[in-house]
Amino acid sequence: MAQGFSQEPGTHGPMEDLPAKGLRRVRLWAWTIAVGGFLFGFDTGVVSGALLFMREEFGLDSVQQSSVVSVLLIGAMIGALGAGRVSDRIGRRWTLALEGAVFVVGTVIIVTANGYGMLIVARVVLGLAVGGASATVPVYLSEISPPPIRGRVLSLNQLMITIGILVSYLVDLAFSSAEDWRAMFAVGFVPAAVIVVGALTVLPESPQWLITHGHIDRARKTIGAVTTEERADELIERARHKREEQQRGGEDQQGARALVARHARPALIVGLTLAAVQQFGGINTIIYYAPTVIEQTGLNASNSIFYSVFIGLINLVMTLVSIRLIDRVGRRPLLTFSLLGMCVSIALLGLAFVADLGSVLTLIFMVLYIAVYAVGLGPVFWVLIGEVFPSHVRAVGSSASTTVNWLSNFVVSLVFLPLATVIGQGETFWIFAVICLLGLLFTARYVPETRGRDFDEVDQELRSRFGDRHPAGQ
Template identity: 65%
Template sequence: MVQGFSREPGTHGPLIEVPPAGLRKIRMWAGAIAMGGFLFGFDTGVVSGALLYIRKDFDLNSFEQGSVVSVLLIGAVIGAMTSGKLAERIGRRPSLGLIGAVFIVGTIIVTAANGYPMLLAGRIVLGLAVGAASALVPVYLSEISPTSIRGRLLTLNQLLITTGILVAYLVNLVFASSGSWRSMFAVGAIPAALLVIASVWLLPESPQWLITHGRKQRAHEGIASVTDDATADRLVQRAEQRIADERAKQQRTAADQGNARKRLTAPDVRPALIVGLTLAAVQQFGGINTIIYYAPTIIQQTGLSASNSIFYSVAIGVINLVMTLVAIRLVDRVGRRPMVLVSLGLMAVSVFMLGLAFVVGMNSVLTLLFMVVYIAAFAGGLGPVFWTLIGEIFPPSVRAEGSSASTAVNWISNFVVSLAFLPLAGLLGQGETFWVFAAICVVAFFFVGRYVPETRGRDAEQIQEALQSRFGNTPETTHSEHARTR
């Protein structure tokens, strides 16, 4: 049921069959967990349309407009960095419920804001929840997913993120005529309440977490509810053995074995950390959220009105959602690595052309076309597959901390890009700024080609072997590095 629970003991054992009724239950749980991804998308996307009206109501300058967008990311960094420790301490399910409650509190503060400072405070609170959700959801999904459909369930997170963005754009469109930005934000309280309800009455705790904390009977019951008792017995036994092996390895590599953050830098985990942190930065420095956050503003600069800009941004949201659905269909067929490579190549070309459109003054139709191609390339590869990979590449003993660290870097990068975009575009020119993003996509293409392994159909042990091989490590060299760190 959890990653590694869907194979028989032995690294290359056969896949365990989960009956249709069990798969339906797992998919239902996954959909509820990924509601955290929906809120992530909604609260990062809704500001794009709301900003057109907030700046008039509160008379915001360009820096203040950028800070309304980017201050959420400060909260997100904090939320992402602390969520791993919280999820390890109290469990995945109660952590998700707490995140939903924080979403509600942040929404109330924003909708009641009477000025710029209170608006910033509400956005920071929303950011705490967004960051925590973005780190926890891939871990939780990974730990309830059979290997055979793990890729699809992990990309479900990105699907709900893109759905949240599209819904945010549609909500913006509905309230555009009245300019009621408070109503735009208030809609987010509905899915937040649903997330709290699901965490209390619907979701199970992660079997991986239960076994790690000595609650194997509850884990057995949860696994048996989607398989059978005999299968649950085998999977719990294997998980206990793997946990014991990992704890023994921690004792060999560091005296402070309980410190998961220090464990992340151990020689055998370091390749996963490098890949996770690099992809986290690339996903943002490739420029995606300059489009998501500022799509109406960018389109408005081509000569369209505010309401028309919001309308065309909905088209971008639709393409984002459709291509994410395509990615979900492909991720367990084509594989993670080729999807990311194709995605980065197309992103580089399309964002370069988008920059050229602004430099030479192409019409709004061509500008929108290049934006749509760029969004399609991102949503069909790097967007969803990044969240899949960070749920797969880290060993189970440090998966929550590894995901937390990668997500924190993702949000720090997001903050830097979103805050710097408008000032940088003013300094270099908007087209030239997009060319910087194109160059980053090219560099990322070569990094993925060299260092990122395929994870499709592989269990945790096989993925770690592939990572070590990509970084030129062997069991012997890794062991010698262990000895030097003792």
């Protein structure tokens, strides 16, 4: 069971193995799990509009504003780092429920905050939940999804992130006239409650986790709920056989040691590098600071929030396009196109600031950048970290990748405004363009195609690209 309901090499699970009733169940589970992605997007995006009014109420200077944004990322790093170990111990389902509960606690603290200190505490707590969910959701989605629809199911995470961001912009807009930033954050109560209730009442435990922990009958029941009994028995036996092979080959160790072993190292390099490129390519300088950036072109705060909604909307629309394409054209073509487009568009965005081209062109280049990001690097990164790692290190591999993602996010969000002040906003965007170019070169050389493949096939291409011809486990 290397990739959810895995297949033998060369076979990819025809759709007839997935009856309509089973497909509906998988979709229900996937949408419920992906609410974690929604909260990821909402709690990272809502601060962009709220910050304009929080700074007035509490008299926040530029450093304090940056810290309110970026401190969430410290919590996210801690949450992501610990999520893999927690989900391996207590299961994906209970881990997601726990993360939902932490979202609730963080929301309560920030809605009742009476000063800068409570804002910081609340953002750290919310960060723990955001980081944990960002590591847990891709693994959970991967392990409940059959290969024929795995790319689309995994893309739901990014779709829900973009919906969360768009909703956060709309919520900011709705409450901007009243300058009610507390109400902006309070909306997050609803999806947080959905996660807790859904995890406890709707979701099954991951079949992969159940097999790994010896709960074979429960795993068979979960798989049987979405496919035929015969197919469930076949997949269970294949998964048990694969696990025995891993044990004989010395691949059964878990944790950090297993992650840096030769058989997992290429996947780790791909995961960590794409995690860094996704953030150092500049995406969250747009997501977090869109109203602030637009405001600097001459628009007032309310208009800046209004125009940032268009950025969130194009993010959502292009993510939907990506979901349509990802199981048709593959991961590599989307990733290559995306990084090339990001490089060009953010370079043009930098030019718009350096040459003072005005609000319209600035907004056009921002929208273009978001569009090419959302059709490729945005969803493809989260899909790949659910596909490239061996099953026994998938949770910790996802955890490591998302930790680097949040660390990179933290660095970029913390230094963006101060760096832009020192060298200029346009010149800062040009640095991001160079990083996108480096990411494009890395993808061309090292990133494998995972569309319709089981892990053995993905692993073979990974080893070939990294020049490793040794059999797995050696």
